[in-house]
Amino acid sequence: MLQYTYSEVQSITNNFNVVLGKGGFGTVYHGRIGDTQAAVKMLSETSSQGEKEFQAEAILLMSVHHKNLTSFVGYCNEEKHKGIIYEYMANGNLEKLLLDTNSSILDWEKRLQIACDAAHGLEYLHHGCKPPIIHRDIKSTNILLNERYQAKLADFGLLLLSRAFPTEVATHISTAMAGTPGYLDPDFIGRYNIISDKPSNEKNDIYSFGVVLLEIITGQRAAIKYDNDECTHISEWVSLKLPEGNLANIVDPRILEDFDINSAWKAKEVAMACVTDTPSRRPTMNKVVMELNDCLVTERARKGTEPSNLTGLVSLNLEGVYDPNPR
Missing domain, CATH: 1.10.510.10 (Transferase(Phosphotransferase) domain 1)
Known part of the structure; x- marks a missing residue:
């Protein structure tokens, strides 16, 4: 997991040039990290969801991994500027x-x-x-x-x-x-x-x-x-x-x-x-x-088609088990 500064996030998003969507958390922007596209979700200053929720999401996303959940790339946590960086999904919602x-x-x-x-x-x-x-x-x-x-x-x-x-x-x-x-x-x-x-x-x-x-x-x-x-x-x-x-x-x-x-x-x-x-x-x-x-x-x-993606033919419950209290 990588932590990015706010200035790095500005560079990644080309100064927040392209908006992908908006929600209760804030606004999602298109970005690039090197040659890889990304989605950057920035916490709105007026959002009812604050720092506690942000911290919880960052902790959770570090531990949960599955091919049918969006992948976590990194985050920004710099004073009032907080954001989560995800993999980019080309075909939207x-x-x-x-x-x-x-x-x-x-x-x-x-x-x-x-x-x-x-x-x-x-x-x-x-x-x-x-x-x-x-x-x-x-x-x-x-x-x-x-x-x-x-x-x-x-x-x-x-x-x-x-x-x-x-x-x-x-x-x-x-x-x-x-x-x-x-x-x-x-x-x-x-x-x-x-x-x-x-x-x-x-x-x-x-x-x-x-x-x-x-x-x-x-x-x-x-x-x-x-x-x-x-x-x-x-x-x-x-x-x-x-x-x-x-x-x-x-x-x-x-x-x-x-x-x-x-x-x-x-x-x-x-x-x-x-x-x-x-x-x-x-x-x-x-x-x-x-x-x-x-x-x-x-x-x-x-x-008469062959499955191009066998998602669903075998249960994947054991992939990336999340346990916040390992023994």
Whole structure:
């Protein structure tokens, strides 16, 4: 892990010339370290997330490694200038790719591969880390894609179980409810206030992942807006379509029905199981990974394609185990 001065970060980003995105943490800039592209996330001076969260993310990212999580390159911690430097993801975030009418349409196989990649990243956080890490803000904009369309989870560093860091730092982070409208588990919202003494659990992440999977399948946003400006949640929209018995009315029409019907039905069933109202009935991420792998294998058999990326065919839980208290 490398620590950079603020002047070095200015040089890396060409004086913060190109903005890649903005979020609650601050602004993400394009950068270069030698011949390697990078993404530099600078903490906003007005952000509600402060030095404690920054320190927690830096500590966490030093210890967590998985091919479906964005890689940590270094950080800057110089007075009021604080930033995290990540690997650059050439194809941006999943939401932009799904909704951008100017980009090429993701076919069904690519969509399933992206879903498998993201599921593996989340499975690793839940079952491959000791203690487990809860992401708490799974959404399509936090799933990034590299030049090969390999998906990686981003922004997991600030959002962890309190027991991962049994200090006032972790307590400060885990008591504020994180998440994004449309992806938040309604059961969790109903039980706890916006500022709660109850941390998220893996079932909240699984609900959010189910919403993302529905977006991948349908090409719709989490909140679907009608002409009268009324909105309905994507899970409700799918539920209303199901009695019609025609999956083509649910799957993104831009795919032109070029998909294996069995893999599509199973993917839909996995997604709807994830967003069920009763948390105890939601599958684990281990189960989600297995079911999505089956969907991908079925689609590849239909197309007669060899897997170019075997992400998801073997569980990678033992890759980069995170343990803040080694014995």
